[in-house]
Structures are given as structure tokens and as C-alpha cells.
Amino acid sequence: MPCPYLDYRREDADHAFDTERAYCTAVDEFVQPMRADICNDRYDLDHETDCEFYTEAESE
Amino acid sequence: MTYADYRDGKPVILTAALTGGVHGKEANPNLPETPAEIGEAAAAAERAGASIVHLHARRDNGERAFATERFQEVTDAVRARTDDVIVQHSTGGTGAPNDLRAEPLRTDPAPEMASLDMGPLNRYQHLTSENTRGLVAALHAEMQERGIKPELEVFNGGHLNESLAILDSEGSRSLGQPARSAGDELDDPPYLNLVFGGGTTTIPHPRNLLNLVENLPAGVEFNVLAFGPHQLPLTTMGILLGGHVRVGLEDNLYYRKGELAESNAQLVERTAGIAEQLGRPVATPAEAREILGL
Numbered sequence: 337m338p339c340p341y342l343d344y345r346r347e348d349a350d351h352a353f354d355t356e357r358a359y360c361t362a363v364d365e366f367v368q369p370m371r372a373d374i375c376n377d378r379y380d381l382d383h384e385t386d387c388e389f390y391t392e393a394e395s396e
Numbered sequence: 397m398t399y400a401d402y403r404d405g406k407p408v409i410l411t412a413a414l415t416g417g418v419h420g421k422e423a424n425p426n427l428p429e430t431p432a433e434i435g436e437a438a439a440a441a442e443r444a445g446a447s448i449v450h451l452h453a454r455r456d457n458g459e460r461a462f463a464t465e466r467f468q469e470v471t472d473a474v475r476a477r478t479d480d481v482i483v484q485h486s487t488g489g490t491g492a493p494n495d496l497r498a499e500p501l502r503t504d505p506a507p508e509m510a511s512l513d514m515g516p517l518n519r520y521q522h523l524t525s526e527n528t529r530g531l532v533a534a535l536h537a538e539m540q541e542r543g544i545k546p547e548l549e550v551f552n553g554g555h556l557n558e559s560l561a562i563l564d565s566e567g568s569r570s571l572g573q574p575a576r577s578a579g580d581e582l583d584d585p586p587y588l589n590l591v592f593g594g595g596t597t598t599i600p601h602p603r604n605l606l607n608l609v610e611n612l613p614a615g616v617e618f619n620v621l622a623f624g625p626h627q628l629p630l631t632t633m634g635i636l637l638g639g640h641v642r643v644g645l646e647d648n649l650y651y652r653k654g655e656l657a658e659s660n661a662q663l664v665e666r667t668a669g670i671a672e673q674l675g676r677p678v679a680t681p682a683e684a685r686e687i688l689g690l
């Protein structure tokens with residue numbers, strides 16, 4: 337299941353893209369492609385255990 | 397290779413790592429991601445002096461892809477735009493299951509070269525690329541079947557141990573360690589890529605490059621790869637030590653501190669100029685094939 341903090345966007349204040357890209361609303365940044373694997377829980381990854389941004393956001 | 401190779405003016409092989417799988421256009425908008433962009437970047441890198449292009453594949457939105465079909469699109473785009481460059485596919489993939497790791501080897505034609513990770517690599521807080529001996533052996537066996545030369549990825553000194561263990565015990569390298577199993581032998585010359593950076597890669601300092609080079613057995617060819625601000629100094633040192641070098645946006649997003657690189661070709665061009673200035677000619681793809689026994 338995708339991370340609840342994942343959003344796909346084409347732009348923010350600093351970037352604009354032709355294609356929507358993975359955006360982490362927990363840190364308000366576009367994320368690196370490898371991190372998007374966790375956001376989307378691909379390849380047996382799990383945002384609840386593999387993403388420090390998720391765990392930090394959930395602990396607040 | 398040795399310092400004598402430097403003094404003898406042996407050609408240096410430049411590899412361009414064009415895109416990688418870790419960061420994307422959010423980090424540097426000049427980093428190529430689509431097959432067409434990667435193809436154009438490969439052509440420009442070849443013109444700048446690269447004789448090998450190290451390839452990863454991406455989805456249209458920049459995210460990682462491992463499927464043979466996507467690698468086929470990328471390698472087709474590269475081959476259509478380049479003259480004679482050597483294609484090297486990555487088989488790395490932190491967090492990716494083992495059955496995906498061999499897919500980049502299955503394009504038609506097969507890549508002339510492919511990376512082969514020699515052991516575990518940590519990234520971020522919770523991710524490890526395990527690279528068990530079983531996986532390494534399986535990937536190597538498939539490379540042998542398809543005539544693909546491996547580039548052994550030595551992320552740290554322990555991975556040099558792992559590399560030595562699969563070198564041919566019947567060779568003249570005085571290794572003292574047998575091949576781990578039948579079929580493990582490497583075609584001459586073995587090609588080792590020494591990696592410097594953070595995490596579980598070797599601490600990026602000149603003394604550590606010297607140490608690894610001193611521990612290489614005779615008869616191998618080595619390449620130097622260093623991340624970020626270490627790319628320029630350590631690859632330059634690699635040239636002086638008779639090694640080959642890899643540069644590109646996969647490893648380093650900046651041309652100098654605070655200034656994003658304009659392209660992969662810009663980084664290749666700088667390294668080619670340094671090599672020429674230091675008295676080592678830049679290898680053509682044909683010369684690289686001869687040096688590497690392709």
C-alpha cells in the first residue's frame with residue numbers, strides 16, 4: 337500500500353516537471369527515485385519499517 | 397595496473413555513469429532519465445572521451461526500472477546514437493528482489509559488460525543491498541553464459557577479499573585462494589571497480605585508494621569511482637596510479653562546489669583533459685576493448 341504521505345506532483349516552488357513525480361508531503365520535497373520504491377512499497381519494501389520520514393511523521 | 401603504466405602512457409579508459417538509480421531530476425535537472433535522454437547523454441559522453449557507458453533504466457517519471465524491456469529501450473536508444481561505445485548494464489539494486497537483478501543482462505544483444513556487486517551495501521536508515529555469494533555467483537554465471545564481462549564492484553576492502561576469492565586459482569596472481577566453485581573463474585584481465593564514498597563504501601581518502609591498489613594482485617585492471625566532491629581528486633589519483641576512471645551524474649551532481657554539472661559530457665570532458673595533461677591518452681572504445689579483453 338502506498339505511503340499516505342506520498343503525492344505525485346508536477347511542480348513545487350523550486351521544480352517543474354513534464355511528468356508527475358513522487359513527492360513526500362512529510363518533508364515537503366520531491367523524493368529520489370529509490371525512495372519512491374518505499375513510498376510505493378515496491379520490491380517488498382514497506383514505508384512503515386523502511387522509511388525514516390514516515391516513522392518520524394507518525395511519532396509526532 | 398601500476399604506476400609504471402602511468403609512466404608508460406597507457407591509455408586510460410573513461411566510463412560515464414549517466415543516470416544511476418538513486419537520485420533524479422529533483423537533484424539535478426540535467427540528469428538524463430528517459431531512453432532518449434540517456435541515449436543523447438551517451439552520445440555526448442562518447443564524443444567527450446568516454447569509451448564505456450554505465451546504464452541504469454528509469455520509468456517515465458524517473459523512478460527505477462529493472463525490467464529487461466525497459467533496459468532494451470535504453471540500450472537501443474544508446475546504440476542508435478553512439479558510434480562504438482561499450483555498453484555496460486548495472487545489475488545493482490538496493491531493495492530489489494534477486495529475480496530482477498539479472499534482467500538487465502537479458503537484452504538483445506547482451507551488453508558487453510555488466511556490474512557485479514561483490515557484497516553488501518547500506519543505503520539510508522534501513523536499506524541493505526545484500527548481494528549474497530549465491531546471488532553473485534548466479535549473476536556471474538549468467539554473464540559467462542552470455543559473454544558479458546563483469547566489472548567487480550569493490551565497495552570496500554572486504555569486497556576485495558571477495559574478488560580475490562573468485563579469481564582463477566590456476567592463474568599467475570599468487571592469490572593463495574582457490575576459486576569458490578567451478579565456473580567462478582574470471583576471464584583475463586579481471587576488472588575491479590574501487591568505490592569510495594559514504595555508507596559501507598571505502599572512506600574517500602587518498603591513503604585508502606593507495607592501500608587498495610597496493611593490495612591488488614598482478615594482472616588486474618582497476619577503475620576508480622568516488623562519490624560527490626571526491627570524484628575529481630580520487631579519479632585524478634587513479635589516473636596517476638595507472639588505473640581507469642568513472643565519472644558522471646550517477647556519482648556526482650556537481651561540477652564544483654555549489655555549481656551543478658551541466659551534463660555527463662561536461663564531467664567526462666574535464667577528466668579527459670586531466671588525463672591528457674598528465675600524459676595518459678584517453679582510450680578509444682577499440683583500445684578499451686583490447687585492454688579489457690572484450
